[in-house]
Amino acid sequence: MSLILFFIFAILQSSLSVDPSNFKTCEQSSFCKRCRSVKPGQSHYAIIPGSLNSYSDSVTLELVNKENQHKFDLKLTGLVKGNNFRLEIDEKQPLSPRYRVTDSLKETPTAGQIKVIDTNEQLTVSIGPNKAVFHSEPFRIDFYHNEILTTSVNSKGLMKFEELRSKPKPVESSENQEEQQPSVEDEPGTWEENFKSHHDSKPKGPEAVALDFSFPEADILFGIPEHADSFALRTTHGKGDPYRLYNLDVFEYELNSRMALYGSVPVLYGHGQRASAGVFWNNAAETWVDIHGPESNVVSSIVKFVSGSVKSDPYAAHFISESGVIDVFILMGPTPLDTFKQYTDITGTVPLPQQFALAYHQCRWNYNDQKDVITVSEKFDEYDIPMDTMWLDIEYTDNKKYFTWDKQKFGDSIEMIKNLTDLGRHLTIIIDPHIKREGGYFFHDDCTNKGYYTKNKDNNDYEGWCWPGSASYPDLFNPEVRKYFADQYLVENFKTYTKDVMIWNDMNEPSVFNGPEVTMLKDNLHFGGWEHRDVHNLYGHMQLVSTFDGLSRRDPNQRPFILSRAHFSGSQRYAAIWTGDNKADWEHLEHSIKMCLSESVAGFSFCGSDVGGFFGNVEAELFRRWYQAAAFQPFFRSHAHIDTKRREPWLFPEETRLIIRDALRKRYSYLPLWYTMFYEHETVGLPVMRPMLAQYPHDKDAFAIDSQYLLQDKLLVRPVMQQGVNKVDVYFPVKDDKTGDLWYDIDNYQKYENTGYISVPVDENKIPIYQRGGTIVPKKERIRRSSPLMIHDPYTLIVALDKNHQAKGTLFIDDEKSYEYRSGKFIYTEFTFDKDTLRSKFIGTPKYSTNSWLERVVIAGLNRQPKQAKITYEGKTEELDILENAHGAITVRKPGSNMAKEFTIQLIY
Numbered sequence: 010m011s012l013i014l015f016f017i018f019a020i021l022q023s024s025l026s027v028d029p030s031n032f033k034t035c036e037q038s039s040f041c042k043r044c045r046s047v048k049p050g051q052s053h054y055a056i057i058p059g060s061l062n063s064y065s066d067s068v069t070l071e072l073v074n075k076e077n078q079h080k081f082d083l084k085l086t087g088l089v090k091g092n093n094f095r096l097e098i099d100e101k102q103p104l105s106p107r108y109r110v111t112d113s114l115k116e117t118p119t120a121g122q123i124k125v126i127d128t129n130e131q132l133t134v135s136i137g138p139n140k141a142v143f144h145s146e147p148f149r150i151d152f153y154h155n156e157i158l159t160t161s162v163n164s165k166g167l168m169k170f171e172e173l174r175s176k177p178k179p180v181e182s183s184e185n186q187e188e189q190q191p192s193v194e195d196e197p198g199t200w201e202e203n204f205k206s207h208h209d210s211k212p213k214g215p216e217a218v219a220l221d222f223s224f225p226e227a228d229i230l231f232g233i234p235e236h237a238d239s240f241a242l243r244t245t246h247g248k249g250d251p252y253r254l255y256n257l258d259v260f261e262y263e264l265n266s267r268m269a270l271y272g273s274v275p276v277l278y279g280h281g282q283r284a285s286a287g288v289f290w291n292n293a294a295e296t297w298v299d300i301h302g303p304e305s306n307v308v309s310s311i312v313k314f315v316s317g318s319v320k321s322d323p324y325a326a327h328f329i330s331e332s333g334v335i336d337v338f339i340l341m342g343p344t345p346l347d348t349f350k351q352y353t354d355i356t357g358t359v360p361l362p363q364q365f366a367l368a369y370h371q372c373r374w375n376y377n378d379q380k381d382v383i384t385v386s387e388k389f390d391e392y393d394i395p396m397d398t399m400w401l402d403i404e405y406t407d408n409k410k411y412f413t414w415d416k417q418k419f420g421d422s423i424e425m426i427k428n429l430t431d432l433g434r435h436l437t438i439i440i441d442p443h444i445k446r447e448g449g450y451f452f453h454d455d456c457t458n459k460g461y462y463t464k465n466k467d468n469n470d471y472e473g474w475c476w477p478g479s480a481s482y483p484d485l486f487n488p489e490v491r492k493y494f495a496d497q498y499l500v501e502n503f504k505t506y507t508k509d510v511m512i513w514n515d516m517n518e519p520s521v522f523n524g525p526e527v528t529m530l531k532d533n534l535h536f537g538g539w540e541h542r543d544v545h546n547l548y549g550h551m552q553l554v555s556t557f558d559g560l561s562r563r564d565p566n567q568r569p570f571i572l573s574r575a576h577f578s579g580s581q582r583y584a585a586i587w588t589g590d591n592k593a594d595w596e597h598l599e600h601s602i603k604m605c606l607s608e609s610v611a612g613f614s615f616c617g618s619d620v621g622g623f624f625g626n627v628e629a630e631l632f633r634r635w636y637q638a639a640a641f642q643p644f645f646r647s648h649a650h651i652d653t654k655r656r657e658p659w660l661f662p663e664e665t666r667l668i669i670r671d672a673l674r675k676r677y678s679y680l681p682l683w684y685t686m687f688y689e690h691e692t693v694g695l696p697v698m699r700p701m702l703a704q705y706p707h708d709k710d711a712f713a714i715d716s717q718y719l720l721q722d723k724l725l726v727r728p729v730m731q732q733g734v735n736k737v738d739v740y741f742p743v744k745d746d747k748t749g750d751l752w753y754d755i756d757n758y759q760k761y762e763n764t765g766y767i768s769v770p771v772d773e774n775k776i777p778i779y780q781r782g783g784t785i786v787p788k789k790e791r792i793r794r795s796s797p798l799m800i801h802d803p804y805t806l807i808v809a810l811d812k813n814h815q816a817k818g819t820l821f822i823d824d825e826k827s828y829e830y831r832s833g834k835f836i837y838t839e840f841t842f843d844k845d846t847l848r849s850k851f852i853g854t855p856k857y858s859t860n861s862w863l864e865r866v867v868i869a870g871l872n873r874q875p876k877q878a879k880i881t882y883e884g885k886t887e888e889l890d891i892l893e894n895a896h897g898a899i900t901v902r903k904p905g906s907n908m909a910k911e912f913t914i915q916l917i918y
């Protein structure tokens with residue numbers, strides 16, 4: 010019976026695209042509706058006079074809701090890093106504790122020395138160049154960088170903090186219960202709620218928190234992934250639903266949509282020409298974010314009055330969460346890069362991946378058996394196409410029981426893995442959090458016997474439907490359960506795999522096919538008695554914590570690689586993410602960039618999309634264009650649904666195969682740049698993939714562009730994302746001095762020095778990519794079957810000169826695999842080109858040796874042709890030949906210096 014239901018479900022899934030009616034609108038979500046209906050400009054919250062307490066690093070105050078006299082504690086802390094602020098508001102005496110998110114944070118942020126000035130008129134708290142100015146009634150806080158007001162809290166007066174209360178008795182008996190006197194009748198949905206056939210018992214009743222943030226300086230708001238929408242946030246107030254943050258497995262998701270998706274990262278930025286600022290709303294419950302745009306602002310005169318700002322009608326974001334407390338970090342900027350770094354200072358960065366993880370991944374649902382896996386790997390070699398990692402989706406398991414293999418199809422799993430690792434390749438396998446409820450399956454038996462499963466509201470093991478049929482979900486909020494799950498990754502437990510196998514955590518929203526909105530019931534119970542409602546957006550994150558622990562203990566000296574679908578703030582510390590189950594069409598290719606740009610500024614530098622599109626058969630032109638685009642995105646994996654036609658590159662006509670091969674070889678040639686960029690991401694905290702505004706914060710025309718992007722400040726990438734085009738418009742940005750940078754086409758060194766949109770011709774082999782004048786980019790130009798085999802290969806440096814004939818860049822070299830770089834075993838070099846001389850200089854003392862040497866140096870942008878060059882290293886000087894390239898670029902041949910030596914190369918005229 011149940012199996013039949015499951016198949017009916019599967020058939021339904023495979024024949025329909027997303028049915029939005031399966032997912033709640035704000036109107037159908039009672040807390041969202043209640044909070045969204047708060048009228049602006051009438052805030053009932055006020056600071057209680059005389060309640061101030063000042064400490065060296067924080068102030069505390071009491072707030073009162075003047076409607077019902079309910080009291081709240083407010084704390085504002087100054088943070089050392091970035092001179093940011095943390096604002097926390099909770100009930101003074103809640104009926105029961107309210108959930109506070111800590112797992113998102115890298116560590117408890119260090120508080121810093123603040124200055125407090127309290128006059129009768131107003132309270133000012135400052136740290137460094139930033140200050141917070143409190144207004145008592147109605148309650149509001151204005152945040153200034155220097156003297157510029159950048160963020161204002163509750164200036165629209167949309168704050169709502171629903172105090173926990175006991176459920177009102179029917180009217181007759183209410184006279185005996187003085188403490189319960191709801192001033193208005195509670196709306197339906199307040200104390201229990203139905204959606205479709207699902208009932209939410211809401212044991213604690215209404216407990217939402219909501220607050221608005223205005224950004225008086227902003228011309229654009231962005232952030233709060235994950236949505237299949239533009240990089241710039243749209244105005245939602247009065248224009249349909251807010252953006253929703255609730256980790257969900259949305260089947261065939263819609264584009265240009267604010268619907269929730271797999272991940273939720275509640276950080277939002279407001280940027281304008283004078284300043285940038287951000288807010289990180291640290292709450293893991295279901296959250297909606299209503300965007301008030303200048304044009305929809307109905308109380309502009311009030312805002313103007315209170316903010317005193319030149320912009321009378323600022324952008325604002327109204328955050329609405331179902332439960333928890335208000336815990337928000339105000340990121341004070343003042344530049345976009347500052348705010349991005351301030352966010353990763355709090356939630357962490359992506360740790361440097363192993364080199365192979367930045368190379369190319371080959372996946373489909375499913376490679377059928379061990380022979381299929383090895384054959385596909387061999388075919389890549391036959392066609393001379395580089396590939397690093399084969400992937401196995403759910404079908405490798407014995408009936409969707411994780412940590413087991415289908416013995417018929419993968420009887421020699423160890424040998425299969427060894428066959429891959431012998432070629433320098435890796436295997437990644439899927440481990441999902443739904444556990445098949447089958448007696449005799451050790452994982453299920455252990456979880457049942459030890460009480461490790463998430464409980465339903467009646468404290469019984471919660472059962473749902475997922476790939477295995479009937480399944481339960483480990484309570485990953487329990488540290489003992491996380492340890493148990495992590496232990497299963499140890500080779501002594503999972504004996505039929507090896508420590509070289511990496512892990513893909515999918516379906517971890519968690520996806521529950523028969524649950525409300527395809528996930529778990531909100532009144533389910535987790536460790537510590539918390540409801541699923543409080544922690545939903547963290548469930549996948551806790552799986553990543555566990556997987557990371559398991560892989561780290563499996564082999565302490567190998568950096569784990571994990572891919573996750575669900576994610577929350579901080580998940581970047583453990584896993585790469587991809588944009589889930591996209592579709593083989595052109596618009597999805599465009600969205601791969603929009604979505605990864607939003608993720609990237611929200612900490613997830615290691616982001617990608619399924620190349621070719623997960624659903625549907627991909628036609629050759631789209632497939633080629635997708636490879637060309639993804640070769641310049643951080644996480645690079647081809648993946649496809651089980652119902653699609655096989656799509657390995659050699660199954661397409663030769664022309665397509667060769668273009669794909671070319672795109673892949675280009676990716677491999679830039680691996681030294683990718684690797685260096687990720688090292689710098691980990692240590693500096695800035696995104697690898699950047700929106701134009703990150704580097705050109707004053708070029709207003711560039712703010713909302715999401716069809717092109719930058720890799721650090723080095724490459725400008727403008728993929729071709731339309732069918733049949735022979736030209737694309739590339740935007741060349743404007744610098745602060747109103748001039749443009751020089752840009753060099755990476756294929757032929759053709760120089761561009763105009764600003765604004767330029768129509769660039771493309772043929773099927775080409776997507777426009779430019780190296781910025783002023784940068785030096787490291788490459789390796791001997792492409793091998795997999796990246797580990799390239800470790801000792803020589804380097805090429807591409808020197809792109811700016812208008813002053815200068816350039817600089819960096820290169821990071823280590824063993825590409827272990828944690829030894831954390832104890833200094835690396836070579837980190839800065840290259841500078843000035844006055845016709847290229848110099849390398851170590852940053853720190855190199856404690857790593859390499860066989861790699863410098864094979865060639867290409868210099869673009871010289872205005873005359875040198876005759877010769879000479880290199881000096883280790884006290885000796887040698888003469889070098891020079892070749893001419895197109896567009897006046899030159900190649901200095903075979904400098905020959907080992908990369909662990911400093912050198913100088915001088916051009917001679």
Ligand SMILES: *[C@@H]1O[C@H](CO)[C@@H](O)[C@H](O)[C@H]1NC(C)=O
Pocket residue numbers: 379380383421422424425428
């Ligand atoms: C491993 O490679 C060897 C040699 O090519 C082959 O004979 C064997 O069948 C492969 N085994 C598996 C499980 O892939």
